[in-house]
Amino acid sequence: MQAFINEYGGQMLTKSAEHLYISAIALGLGILVAVPLGILLTRLPKISNFVIGVASVLQTIPSLALLALMIPFFGVGKFPAIIALFIYSLLPILRNTYIxxxxxxxxxxxxxxxxxxxxLQSIFTVELPIAVPTIMAGIRLAAVYVIAWATLASYIGAGGLGDMIFSGLNNFQPPLIIAGTVPVILMALIVDLLLxxxxxxxxxxxxRKEE
Known part of the structure; x- marks a missing residue:
């Protein structure tokens, strides 16, 4: 165990920080866009099904295909990865906020x-506090999705723990795969618990008393 930590510990910390950075920004953008939009859609019932339908369609695009689609527009690196992960975070947050x-x-x-x-006062003082459990359930789901999908971001040079996982797969190094996979699992669990x-x-x- 000590030998494993000595060999991969530093890399695990660096890649975990990159992974968390990408995931946090994508999730934060998703919250900033999807929560207000979900609230707005409750006041615009004529377009609510259309907007949620568009978000649902975006969710069905395969991860690698969406990442590849980002390259012609945004190049490679963290920025296109964040945009792709932001798109994936929208549906669960938007849908749960609306519901x-x-x-x-x-x-x-x-x-x-x-x-x-x-x-506006009714929304912030009365409705939003009541809807918090449902909205947070969507945010928690989106957080787990984003952290998991961020591993694929390494394919477009965004870094993160995916670098270790795919390097291990390509070079047939199981310890490297484990060193990349375990932090992803732990990160998803810890973030879900914190949320x-x-x-x-x-x-x-x-x-809370009713529950």
């Missing part, structure tokens, strides 16, 4: 309106 906001009991909206709240903790903190106390 979470849509499923808020209409009575809550009526009460907010009766209290003189504007539409689960954040979900608990963000969920209103009354809803």
């Amino acid at each position: 979470g906001m849509k499923n808020v009991d209409r009575n809550y909206r009526d009460v907010a309106k009766g209290m003189g709240m504007t539409n 689960g903790f954040l979900e608990d903190r963000m969920t209103p106390a009354a809803l």
Whole structure:
């Protein structure tokens, strides 16, 4: 074990940092775009199915095909990988935000309106806190997807733990494959646990008691 750490430890740390960097930016962009868009779609029912349908179609594009498609437009490296991973993160966050906001009991909206709240105040004060568990479930799912798919980003020179995995596969070095795979699994588990903790903190106390 000590020999394994001595040989691959430094590389594992460097590649893990690259992997986390790519994944975090892609997921962050996905949240910034998909959450507001999901909320907006609950107010625009005529186009909601179309927009979610487009996101669903993008999700079906094979990972390597999407990464290859990025090259003519953005070249190689981290930037095209982040764009591709951002696209993959959209659907689970968008869909869950839309469903979470849509499923808020209409009575809550009526009460907010009766209290003189504007539409925006109702969203942020009443509806969004109630929808938090559903939205966070989508974010957690997207996070696991992005971390897993980021391994393929090494094919376009983005770095990350995929470099170790595919180098091990190409050179028939099982220890190198393990050195790349284990951190990906641990990263996905830890991020999911942290987001689960954040979900608990963000969920209103009354809803936590009901659960």
